[in-house]
Amino acid sequence: MSASRCFHCNEPIPPEFNFTLDFDGKPRQFCCAGCLAVADTIIDSNLADYYRFRTEPASKANAMPADLTATLSEYDAPDVLADISQPVGELTEIELSIAGISCAACAWLIEKQLRQLPAVKQVNVNSATQRCHLTWHAAQQPLSEILSGLAKIGYQASPFIADQEEQQFKTELNHFLKRLAVSGIMSMQVMMLAVALYFGDYTGIESSHQGYLRWISFFLSLPVVLYAALPFVKSAWRGVKAKQLNMDVPVSLAIYYTFFASTYATLFNTGEVYFESVCMFTFLLQLGKFFEYRARSRARDATSNLLKIMPVSATRLIGEQQHTVSARRLNVDDVILVKPGETFAADGDIVYGQSSADESMLTGEYIAIAKTVGDNVLAGSVNHDGLLHVTVRQPLASSRLGQIITLQQRTLSQKPAVLQKTDALARYFVERLLLVAVATFILWYVWLDPERAFWVTLSVLVATCPCALSLAAPTAVTCALARLNRSGVLIKNAAVLDVLPELTHIIFDKTGTLTEGRFSVDKVEIFDSKYNEPELLNIIANLESYSEHPIARAFSNYLTQPQPLEHISIEVGAGISAHYNGQQIKVGSASFCQQQLAGSAQVFLNIDEVNVAAISLKDAVRAEVPILINNLRQQGYHLTMLTGDSSVQAEQLQSVLQFNHMVKGCTPEQKVTEINKFVNAGHKVLMLGDGINDNPGFHAAHVSVTLETGSDLSKNQADVVLLQPSIKLLADLLQGSAAAQRVIKQNLYWAAGYNLLIIPLAIAGWVSPYIAVIGMSFSSLLVVSNSLRLLKK
Template sequence: MNRAAVEGKSTSTAVACDHCGLPVPKGLVDPAADEQFCCHGCRTVYQLLRDASLDDFYRVRQATGGDAQPVRTTGKRYEAFDSPEFQAEHCRGIAGGHLSIDLRLEGVHCAACLWLVERLPQLLPGVSSTRLQLRDAVARVTWNPAEVQLSSIAAMLDRLGYPPHLARHTTASEVHRRAERTQLIRLGVAGACAGNTMLLAIALYAGDFAGIEAEFANLFRYISAGIGIISLVWPGSVFFRGAINALRARSATLDVPIALALAAGGIAGLWNVVRGTGEIYFDSLSVLVFLLLVGRWFQARQQRWADETVGLLNSFTPSTCHVVRDDIVVETTIDSLATGDAVEVLSGDLVPADGTVISGSSTLNRSLLTGESQPEPVVVGDAVFAGTQNMGSVLRVRVDVVGDQTRVGRLMELVTEGVREKPPIVQLADRAAGWFVVVVLALAFGTFAWWTATATLSEAVQHTIALLIVACPCALGLATPLTMAVAIGLAARQHVLIKNATALETLAGTGRMLLDKTGTITRGRPTLVEWMGPAWLQGVVAYAESRSTHPVARALVETYGDHTIDDPANVPQNIEEQHGSGLRALVAGVELLVGSARFLESSQVIISDSQLEQIGCFEQTGLTTIGVALDGRLEAVAALGDQLHSDARVAVEQLTASGWNLRIVSGDAEAVVESVAHQVGLASEATSAEVSPEDKLALVTDRSDTTVMIGDGVNDAAALAAADVGIAVEGGAEASLAAADIYVAAPGLMPIVELVDLARRTRRTVRRNLCIALAYNAIAVSLAAAGWISPLVAAILMPISSATVITSAMSIHLRGESR
């Protein structure tokens, strides 16, 4: 807008803002200026774009049909974003010393906004990249803190009209709720239009048989056209926008044939209304719009269900916590926690954030992070992690890390990223859907040409519209991604976190399955195998060990905890635990020692030759020995071993029967590994003993077949990462959990069997859904092209295929729940 143009305007004509295009208030029109702006924000952004040579923003906005909206800025300086505490809590460090943060932006409404936000590096040197998700308006900004401050980045976004906020303060569920509300409003309008046009159609069809006066017939036809146009223009606009965007992007999406069918039917119907003869189609079109929106609403609901099932962080950490402020404990939301806060964790509560114990001692259930069901003791100075449960007395914890940066937060991020990745079968289905759209359009033009040449134009239009309606490839597009989402969500509910959807597809086949022994096939914690000594000492030892949380102590208590001590003089007194080695106590005035051979030797306990020989025999078979000494003499020996999971043999048999070639790989002695293999039904040749982490990695990489690695220890991490599918089982170390594609938090090997079964059911369901979609479309298109299906019948048949696919996909969930 130049000065001459402004001066040439009459006082009654509005002047458009050079940035947003909205009318400029009369008081802000400056006849002496070359550009006119409706507000200071638009003026600022306009100048910024010109200075940075980003004038293409206006071309992109015009090309994408972006709505005119004035710039909204807050003028905030965002100085708090630069504090070390804020960045430690909310920013992620990446390679090269750069930082990254997720910000939710106000004012994002069109593709031009996305284009402008992603060109932030051109406006601010030091910003490496900006990636904006238009759906939820979340931008991931990466920058070099040595070149630009985060407050400057936030202020620049604000000046551009996109005030930033922390993404976690406005949850994705709120975005989903707003979108769902809009969908429901659109669906209600479409339903009202469809109902009224159907009533009018019934009146017209009845009039054809019973007779109806011409003026009433024409009135009903015009009213039906008006309602139908409303249905196409408002609720149906989503399909036209989707088709236009697809054509601009030069891609074939499901909206293209839908929009073409709606446009062709609407134009033909309106023409017949004006002519006063022929089919008007608006009843069919209104019903089609309504049914399509119903299908999309159900699809969105299922996608939201899958997202919420995978988004497990909120269910693993409490929504509120108890913060200590000025020696007063107050309850607050977890979102308000900051680094350095002190929180009080009551018995039975979940720890809200990663931190350090500053007061108290207790035991924590860390099964979420490690799968280990036995509580572990913590004292002042020990690290604790979000999602673990306090099983003992009250703890006070200093908060070190909160939110997404906690251990459980990082684990959930790995799961979320894995779900976003499309496995090969989903990519194949996407390509098939694209080609199908092209084929449908070609068939539509061919059908129109054939019927135009052999019949009337009206029949050609009617049969072409029916073909476009009935051939909607919604079912083909839904078949695979919905099935995979349901399967991953079902696995998560069964405590199996699938971080990579491709892994589920791989498990549906066959190949090699390498199993670590300790903690995978065996329980990973000792149990009593044999006792050599007087029986009266069993209850005494159990009583002495009852206060200890050591795994050996728990094994003795579980076995002999119900034994009574007949003589009160034998009740242990002055019990003193020697961390990691044993304990001391007084029994009937003499010293009781319980512990390892090294502990007993350091205490000058006398051990006979026969006892040494027996201890040697136990240790050769892989058992751990614990000695019990009274008054300086060894009186009893307890032999403990790592027992198999109760389901190990059955699981191995079922995995073998399903086509997997199983092999045990372990760092234990050969005799121990072969003994375990024999117990689970595997031959000695199916074992590899005394295997180092490097050897495990070599076994995984030296393969000619699909290889699945299952383990739980740090020494398994490299092999888990290198395998086609790495599965970390309960009790696993953090390194193995991070390296694996799948984390099984349930005990035993049967969850692996169920996982393989789920993978194969998922593959069968995907194939069945694809066959249903393709068969339906092949039959329906043929009938429509032959003229045997009317547009109304097509509108009724079209959503049946989508409903069938959705029901088929959900059958995985139903069968999984019934297991």
């Protein structure tokens, strides 16, 4: 019989748990007190429609820490608030990053909750980016109260500080949308008038009516040529000034040549007008540019998203006095206080205290690292269970985390070799096309018919405009994306479909990618026969519930019955002790439990100084991995494992899977170095990973892939996301890209063949501008139809 599911988060409800709440006349069950409290708050706030209309379950709600208010109040400090927000008159504006948004209903719930606050004037939640734009009266209500209210309905929010580069991208994206809207709307209007003019040529139309329709088309085309098409002109002019001919040169010539020719025909009532071609051509090109820019914009967004784990505030010690300051204003040799559960605000050295730190956000490895006086700590990592004083050695901007962000931006700006080849091909095409157009004009003006020279040259430019070429790849890519999406593969950067068929090297991260990425109980060895395994695991789970250590999570599912524990004591980096039924129990390392022969076990249970059990933990290899690795090896791929894990587990996995190359103990910079060795040797590289430490490597590789179970930042940043918790979808990705590549080549061959056929006919004067537009449209339609075949595969 399957376990009941939590009404709020849909996770299994442990046995013996009885958390219920009546909703819509039915008792609803919950997996924990946290989910119950969140659901109760949502319903009491008259927001119960969230549960009626949501499409995805919510994230599991953890019980709010008692000191949450004190932690959030740090954002209210004047210099901290000044760094994370912007004043707008009497109001304050801020961007928030919100964890736990799973569907559009979550965005609705957050907006409704915030709009109930009298101090809030404007709120807009984007469920895709998991961000919230908030404007409120800071004098009426502090930010900490707003964030605390969100925490009560299950969403952890923190200030998001976008860098200057992301702001620039947002501004440019808005310009793209406006130009796309102008060219699209005007194209529809002018096309309707063009249909009337074309039919009028055959059925007869009065001269005054024809002139009226032409003038209306002229005025409707003005916003297109004076605004929407300007980026092509600017790009072409920059290329000309740099003595480089790019694809925007013939595009600009075709657009404005056609427009001025049509304007001339309108003014003097002679010849044909092609205002609809100007508008449609601009719209199609803008659409392609927009999709290209969106892909690059998402990559930049991901780099900026990494900033959300950078701490906003810090507690600086001046003597015995504690001062809350902005983390960005810390200087070298400042001493900061870091409490349990807080994020380190800078790279530094511990001068007082001992604890353990979770550096998995930076290294990808989940084992906590013991820290004591003299040890170094990294900005962005989390202090587990000890109170520390840290001397700042590297401020936030120049910290290890800051260097990772800088490294990502540098690798992102590098142009892959495939794009360099495309640029070279484009320059070759443009040079020949312009020479053909000039030669055509001279031929007709000097030797053949000067009156037709202008129109014949226009036919050459229109007929050879790269519409089919510009649609050859995007349409095939769109169909391939839809096909792969149905299979559970989400491609965020369509350009990877061009690179995937050329792949030679595939690089894997270990923890969380090849393995499950979390500890689980592997083997339990019992030394006292009066205890059984479920009983001992339940005792251990009760003690570990008081710890934030990653190993503690391995026992959470074994907590079947809460036990009364007294005098609980945590020894940092060693273990936990308590009194239970008059006995002293200890759970922890071998030394903590006085165990001399540790063997392969990592956790020990000691009752009244007697060793009772030893537990071995494992990070299991994903079930589909061996078959996938074997298939990829048979297909001829060079397989590499790069892992931050420096333990013997890396060698054990290598002995089983037999990678061509393996490097353990890798820092993010070392991963980039290893990837660049392959890239610089001319190989095409794909990287599959799941952690923030993989992000620089994602940009260094030609293609980056992450799992649905990976971190939010990795999913935002990777080119491809596998939407199921299985890396076997990598095989579907490679097969789908190969099919897309075949169709793209067919489209390109057709587009090239069409140009080779139409250019001689246009030069000979046998193709009027009107026929040239029809030919260009037919060529584009054929390319689109061929691409649609991908949806049937």
